[in-house]
Amino acid sequence: MKKTAPNLIEISSILSDGLYHDGETIGKKLDITRAGVWKAIKKLENYDVKINSIKGKGYSISEPLFLLNETEIQNGIANKKIQIDIFENIDSTNYYLKNFIGTYSPQICIAEHQTKGKGRLNRSWHSPFGKNIYLSLLFPFQKDLSNLIGLSIVVGLAIIKALKYLGLDKELSLKWPNDIIFNSKKLAGTLIEVFSEANGLSYAIIGIGINVNMTQDKKQITQPWISLKQILNQNLNRNKLCISLINSLLIYLNKFDEKGLACFLTEWNSRDCLINQKVKLINANKTTTGIARGINELGNLMLEIEKGNIKPFSAGDTSIVKD
Numbered sequence: 001m002k003k004t005a006p007n008l009i010e011i012s013s014i015l016s017d018g019l020y021h022d023g024e025t026i027g028k029k030l031d032i033t034r035a036g037v038w039k040a041i042k043k044l045e046n047y048d049v050k051i052n053s054i055k056g057k058g059y060s061i062s063e064p065l066f067l068l069n070e071t072e073i074q075n076g077i078a079n080k081k082i083q084i085d086i087f088e089n090i091d092s093t094n095y096y097l098k099n100f101i102g103t104y105s106p107q108i109c110i111a112e113h114q115t116k117g118k119g120r121l122n123r124s125w126h127s128p129f130g131k132n133i134y135l136s137l138l139f140p141f142q143k144d145l146s147n148l149i150g151l152s153i154v155v156g157l158a159i160i161k162a163l164k165y166l167g168l169d170k171e172l173s174l175k176w177p178n179d180i181i182f183n184s185k186k187l188a189g190t191l192i193e194v195f196s197e198a199n200g201l202s203y204a205i206i207g208i209g210i211n212v213n214m215t216q217d218k219k220q221i222t223q224p225w226i227s228l229k230q231i232l233n234q235n236l237n238r239n240k241l242c243i244s245l246i247n248s249l250l251i252y253l254n255k256f257d258e259k260g261l262a263c264f265l266t267e268w269n270s271r272d273c274l275i276n277q278k279v280k281l282i283n284a285n286k287t288t289t290g291i292a293r294g295i296n297e298l299g300n301l302m303l304e305i306e307k308g309n310i311k312p313f314s315a316g317d318t319s320i321v322k323d
């Protein structure tokens with residue numbers, strides 16, 4: 001676990017104009033030695049960043065790489081009391097925040113790279129360096145665990161709202177419980193872990209992975225996926241995205257803490273990509289098939305397993321069945 005080295009941020013930004021820069025000039029600009037520049041370049045290569053190097057000309061990066069900037073993000077957040085930690089490398093942003101359960105204000109951890117990124121249902125979450133958003137938020141709730149069932153619904157809606165400034169709106173939908181979908185492909189996912197306190201209060205660690213500037217990957221991701229860069233045809237500023245995401249999450253979570261799930265149901269209905277579709281639900285190795293009939297006031301998926309027989313389901317993985 002390591003905070004991002006300032007040199008790494010500056011060097012990747014210099015090289016991101018696509019031109020060649022020699023070690024000496026970079027070193028002078030940043031007031032470090034050529035060996036220091038070389039070390040940073042090696043580090044980027046170890047993170048699988050493709051660096052071109054030509055003797056006499058120096059180094060360049062073919063795909064722009066702008067690393068996250070803690071001050072810029074902190075300045076963009078409406079709530080100034082929030083602690084934000086950004087790491088160059090970490091096992092998992094969700095694991096890190098477990099150390100802070102018991103803290104009374106929200107706390108955020110973002111990473112450029114995760115070595116043990118976790119997905120739902122024990123899957124791993126592929127986390128290539130500097131490409132995407134890997135962000136976790138620890139949020140203290142004024143209610144007990146039993147009232148947090150609909151949380152994943154609210155988080156999914158908050159993510160969609162956060163992406164609205166990019167001109168994305170109607171194209172995005174939610175697959176219960178919380179996958180963000182574009183064109184039947186996964187754009188973002190959420191892993192939520194909840195903890196109860198003896199005094200009746202509770203905490204959630206909300207881990208969010210958004211595919212941002214990833215366009216291909218060495219590792220085969222098993223689900224069909226898409227990134228914002230592929231949708232919008234441009235490299236995205238991840239600082240801006242983090243700011244929008246954090247501000248949106250805090251608005252949605254505070255409202256959920258105060259008012260519960262009921263006031264989000266209409267918004268959910270307009271995003272639900274499973275509604276009236278034949279759906280397969282896998283939960284604890286049990287598969288149930290039925291027609292999706294929306295969610296109930298607790299956030300459970302309502303499945304019509306036979307004509308007129310609609311049952312609620314609280315957890316699982318869903319997919320549309322194509323006949």
Ligand code: BTN
Nearest residue numbers: 092117118119120189190207209
């Ligand atoms: C899923 O759809 O399976 C959930 C993916 C959640 C990934 C995020 S990335 C940030 C946070 N840290 C993790 O280890 N996982 C979540």
